[in-house]
Amino acid sequence: MAKTHVTMKVNGAEVEGLVEPRTLLVHFIRENLQLTGTHIGCETTHCGACTIDIDGMSVKSCTMFAVQADGSDIITVEGMANADGTLSALQEGFRMMHGLQCGFCTPGMIVRAHRLLKENPSPSEPEIRMGISGNICRCTGYQNIVKAIQYAAAKINGVEFQEAAE
Amino acid sequence: MIPGSFNYHRPASVADAVKLLVNLGEDARPLAGGHSLVPMMKLRLATPAHLIDLHGITALKGISRDGGNVVIGAMTTQHDLLASEEIARSAPILHETALLIADPQVRYRGTIGGNVANGDPGNDMPALMMTLGATYRLEGPGGVRDVAAADFYQGAYFTALEPGEILTSVSFPAPATGHGCAYEKLKRKVGDYATAAAAVVLTMASGKVATCSIGLTNVHETPLLATDAAKAVIGTSLDAASLKKAAAAASAIMAPAADARGPVEYRKHVGGIMVTRALQRAASVAK
Numbered sequence: 001m002a003k004t005h006v007t008m009k010v011n012g013a014e015v016e017g018l019v020e021p022r023t024l025l026v027h028f029i030r031e032n033l034q035l036t037g038t039h040i041g042c043e044t045t046h047c048g049a050c051t052i053d054i055d056g057m058s059v060k061s062c063t064m065f066a067v068q069a070d071g072s073d074i075i076t077v078e079g080m081a082n083a084d085g086t087l088s089a090l091q092e093g094f095r096m097m098h099g100l101q102c103g104f105c106t107p108g109m110i111v112r113a114h115r116l117l118k119e120n121p122s123p124s125e126p127e128i129r130m131g132i133s134g135n136i137c138r139c140t141g142y143q144n145i146v147k148a149i150q151y152a153a154a155k156i157n158g159v160e161f162q163e164a165a166e
Numbered sequence: 167m168i169p170g171s172f173n174y175h176r177p178a179s180v181a182d183a184v185k186l187l188v189n190l191g192e193d194a195r196p197l198a199g200g201h202s203l204v205p206m207m208k209l210r211l212a213t214p215a216h217l218i219d220l221h222g223i224t225a226l227k228g229i230s231r232d233g234g235n236v237v238i239g240a241m242t243t244q245h246d247l248l249a250s251e252e253i254a255r256s257a258p259i260l261h262e263t264a265l266l267i268a269d270p271q272v273r274y275r276g277t278i279g280g281n282v283a284n285g286d287p288g289n290d291m292p293a294l295m296m297t298l299g300a301t302y303r304l305e306g307p308g309g310v311r312d313v314a315a316a317d318f319y320q321g322a323y324f325t326a327l328e329p330g331e332i333l334t335s336v337s338f339p340a341p342a343t344g345h346g347c348a349y350e351k352l353k354r355k356v357g358d359y360a361t362a363a364a365a366v367v368l369t370m371a372s373g374k375v376a377t378c379s380i381g382l383t384n385v386h387e388t389p390l391l392a393t394d395a396a397k398a399v400i401g402t403s404l405d406a407a408s409l410k411k412a413a414a415a416a417s418a419i420m421a422p423a424a425d426a427r428g429p430v431e432y433r434k435h436v437g438g439i440m441v442t443r444a445l446q447r448a449a450s451v452a453k
Contacts, residue, residue, distance in 0.1 A: 021171070022171055024168070024208075045201060045205050048269070048271060057245070063204045063275070064275070065174070065204075068219060112270070131270060132270075133269045133270065
């Protein structure tokens, strides 16, 4: 099958590659670009581990072809840190609130939460839970992931994070 | 899981897409959001030789008002619907329903055209479109034709679409000012297809139902319009007896499959309950 030349911006850098039409975007990101932070979980569009941010949308990169991303602007978990290399508010939130155990879902959770907070900087707890409903975690029971996102929202909004009483 | 090989086409106009579909024949499939087709391709349950990606056709995206009609381009995503003030104002039931489809990531990609054209009985928009009295615009080698949503669905994954045709937009008359609406969907978890779901659009006058339309999702091989159930409540104040009659009339036309979502009797039973709840909630928000 003839390969197609694609170019896109990934974490601020212009990248290019030759792909078969059937190459899934997640495979292009992991194998061609060697950015293995984006995980492959279920491969059936359920788990959200492969979530990336593309042109301002959270998308499961296992359910899109790399050719479809030609010309797009992508952010993966590798592009989440602050410009000076320090942890972003979300990354810090996951660390401080113990928002991960095995860590497999974490890249997808952080990238999804990034877009959620861009669209809704002060989400309620139910809004956070619905906002990450396309991301499955089998370890945490979500409690600390929700807290991590609340922590990040508070930090971004410049207010002190108050952990809800349990 | 990697799909089989295929050739990728990205036409810039509906005319070009139709031409490709006609020339490439039945080995070609149009690609909308891809959240039904791509998983099927990864499982090799679908092995199209050609994919015709509709994302390059800007004319297929957008929400507009044409007199009393709301017109939605086929490539408008569920996320676009949720962000639309026009939809919030004139047909809030679309917001409610779109929010119950899959999850945020899927809604960024999933389109209304794909949802209604695929013919999957589990999809939520088809029954809603029937409830709203929607019309689908189909464009093909023979030109343009409009088909009522109520006439579109022939069986599971079988629709009125002819070879070479693409569904390009849906349109429906904006429901009357002051109407009440509700979409009640029973599902096992977020992101699931309905065990049973009911859409209701109604108007009230002096405490009684003046007009009413009811649609049903995933309780038959096609979406259903529950006409007798709607008739059973028109002129009533939705008293317990009328609600019971409507639920029974709706259940009578259901023929769900027995699957992981439950046995036939259960799904019919909860289907009736969805109708009751949707009627009550729609009436409570009608003005």
